[in-house]
Amino acid sequence: MDVGVWGCRGSLAAPGPETIRYGGNTSCLDVVLSSGHHLILDAGTGMRPLGVMLDNAGVDEVHVLLTHLHLDHLQGLGFFRPLFRPGVAVHVWGPASPVQSLSDRIAIYLSPPLFPVRLADIPSDVTFHDEPLEAVAIGSATVRAAKVTHQGPTVGYRIEEGGASLVYLPDHEPSLGVTLANHPADWTSGYELACDADVLLHDAQYGDDEYPRHVGWGHSCVEHVVDFAAKANVGNVVLFHHDPYHDDDDLEHLLVQARARWTSAPERVRLACEGMTITLDANGVAFGAQAARA
Amino acid sequence: MRAVGEGAGGPKSLPLILARELAANLATPMFLIDAGGTLVYYNDAAEGLIGRSFGEQGEISAGQFGEMLQLTEPDGTPVRRRDTPAGVAFFQRCPSHRVLQATGYDGVRRTVEVTAYPLFGTTDEMHGVVTVFWETGG
Ligand SMILES: [Zn+2]
Ligand SMILES: [Zn+2]
Numbered sequence: 295m296d297v298g299v300w301g302c303r304g305s306l307a308a309p310g311p312e313t314i315r316y317g318g319n320t321s322c323l324d325v326v327l328s329s330g331h332h333l334i335l336d337a338g339t340g341m342r343p344l345g346v347m348l349d350n351a352g353v354d355e356v357h358v359l360l361t362h363l364h365l366d367h368l369q370g371l372g373f374f375r376p377l378f379r380p381g382v383a384v385h386v387w388g389p390a391s392p393v394q395s396l397s398d399r400i401a402i403y404l405s406p407p408l409f410p411v412r413l414a415d416i417p418s419d420v421t422f423h424d425e426p427l428e429a430v431a432i433g434s435a436t437v438r439a440a441k442v443t444h445q446g447p448t449v450g451y452r453i454e455e456g457g458a459s460l461v462y463l464p465d466h467e468p469s470l471g472v473t474l475a476n477h478p479a480d481w482t483s484g485y486e487l488a489c490d491a492d493v494l495l496h497d498a499q500y501g502d503d504e505y506p507r508h509v510g511w512g513h514s515c516v517e518h519v520v521d522f523a524a525k526a527n528v529g530n531v532v533l534f535h536h537d538p539y540h541d542d543d544d545l546e547h548l549l550v551q552a553r554a555r556w557t558s559a560p561e562r563v564r565l566a567c568e569g570m571t572i573t574l575d576a577n578g579v580a581f582g583a584q585a586a587r588a
Numbered sequence: 589m590r591a592v593g594e595g596a597g598g599p600k601s602l603p604l605i606l607a608r609e610l611a612a613n614l615a616t617p618m619f620l621i622d623a624g625g626t627l628v629y630y631n632d633a634a635e636g637l638i639g640r641s642f643g644e645q646g647e648i649s650a651g652q653f654g655e656m657l658q659l660t661e662p663d664g665t666p667v668r669r670r671d672t673p674a675g676v677a678f679f680q681r682c683p684s685h686r687v688l689q690a691t692g693y694d695g696v697r698r699t700v701e702v703t704a705y706p707l708f709g710t711t712d713e714m715h716g717v718v719t720v721f722w723e724t725g726g
Contacts, residue, residue: 390711424711441602447710471609479599481608481629486599 295435295455295574297493298324298584301340302566304464304499304513304535305366312541317568319343320366321464321535323495327455331433332356335451335462340568341370349375353382357432359439360388361464362448363399371400372409382418387439389447390424397422425449443467443483444512452487458574461491461528464535467512474521488526492579493572496522498533501548516548520555520563530579531556534566597647600628603707603715617721619653621678623714627653637721639693650674658691662699673704677717681706690721699724 301307301319309318320338327333332348334341337358348356356376361367376382388396397413400422404413413420425439434456439449442463450463468474468483479485488494499513513535514522523531533552536545545565553560564570564581571582600608604622608629611618617634621627627650630642637657638645648656650669659667667688669675676684683705690700701722707715 392710392712427711441709443602443606471613480597481600481605483602483605 296326297572299570300344301338306538307339308538315542327433329433334358336367337371339370342373345375355383357385380417384420387423440487459491461488461494466497469518492529494528495532495534497535499537516551531563532566601715619719622716625650637692660689673702674719677704677706
């Protein structure tokens with residue numbers, strides 16, 4: 295599978311000269327399977343330029359896997375060009391709620407006065423699915439979700455294809471109330487989903503010094519993501535969901551901290567940046583950068 | 589890989605994980621049974637009834653647990669396991685509250701109010717049962 299990072303900012307888009315190297319768009323990844331299917335992880339503002347690229351390419355089926363419905367993971371949906379093209383099949387997956395269907399909850403955003411177009415008037419063929427807590431096959435991949443600690447119903451996703459595995463946990467606070475390093479793995483939120491993944495993209499919103507002021511906000515600091523990744527024995531860690539108040543230099547400082555904590559293989563910890571590519575196949579994992587985008 | 593909620597020793601579902609963290613931070617004895625009927629956790633406050641920490645005890649079946657903590661009616665009549673609040677919550681999937689006598693590892697009989705309720709996830713699947721013991725004297 296080929297992964298493109300179209301947005302890796304957390305909470306709120308943060309464009310500007312101080313975030314130019316890592317990007318200001320919020321969470322959105324495009325995972326292209328060997329079968330040609332597109333799995334889009336979250337619908338943050340990075341989904342707008344991704345939609346332009348997919349529309350130009352004439353893609354007529356996409357699967358949008360939403361971790362939760364906070365706006366930084368949903369706002370791009372209304373600006374996703376394929377959504378407005380008749381004949382395009384858009385499958386939207388997201389966490390179930392006991393009180394309202396996924397479509398009803400998304401319609402709160404996709405309706406006036408928050409948005410000019412009603413969900414019911416969208417011309418593409420949109421189908422909603424509750425999160426796949428049991429693995430489902432989509433194209434050449436299997437996709438599975440698991441509920442994780444954040445604020446409100448939230449899931450992470452695991453995508454497997456050809457023996458390679460990618461795990462996406464952009465908003466996750468597995469350390470809430472516990473010390474992760476010596477906490478039992480079986481009792482750790484997200485552990486079973488992330489176990490032995492080749493690549494883990496994980497919430498790294500805060501520096502370790504910032505976390506005490508944000509306990510219970512649903513996010514992780516550098517110490518947490520490194521300890522979680524080590525516990526789950528993942529191959530590569532990508533620090534994701536960058537705080538909108540962190541500029542590029544701040545992020546590089548967090549990377550130094552993360553690498554100092556993962557002493558066994560510091561080169562396997564990276565910062566997510568817009569335009570990053572990740573290729574996972576039988577040859578292993580390769581990180582790169584996208585050519586000029588649409 | 590083992591499925592979530594499969595039973596002893598496996599990864600736990602999020603409602604159980606969150607219930608454990610709540611229990612770990614309370615001074616009230618609290619027990620957790622998973623969807624398969626295994627006692628998967630009790631907190632430090634429950635040690636006073638059981639006589640050892642959960643770390644020493646480890647996961648056991650609800651049946652074995654019943655032998656460690658004898659429950660009777662206030663008049664001493666034994667209570668069947670399925671009629672205890674935890675049994676009602678597990679088998680009938682509804683909340684239950686009773687005043688009972690609990691005899692722990694030390695042989696001391698205590699009057700307790702016991703509350704148990706099932707943990708239902710967002711899609712209505714049952715993840716387990718929470719049981720709280722309120723010691724009321726006696
Ligand atoms: Zn977020
Ligand atoms: Zn969030």
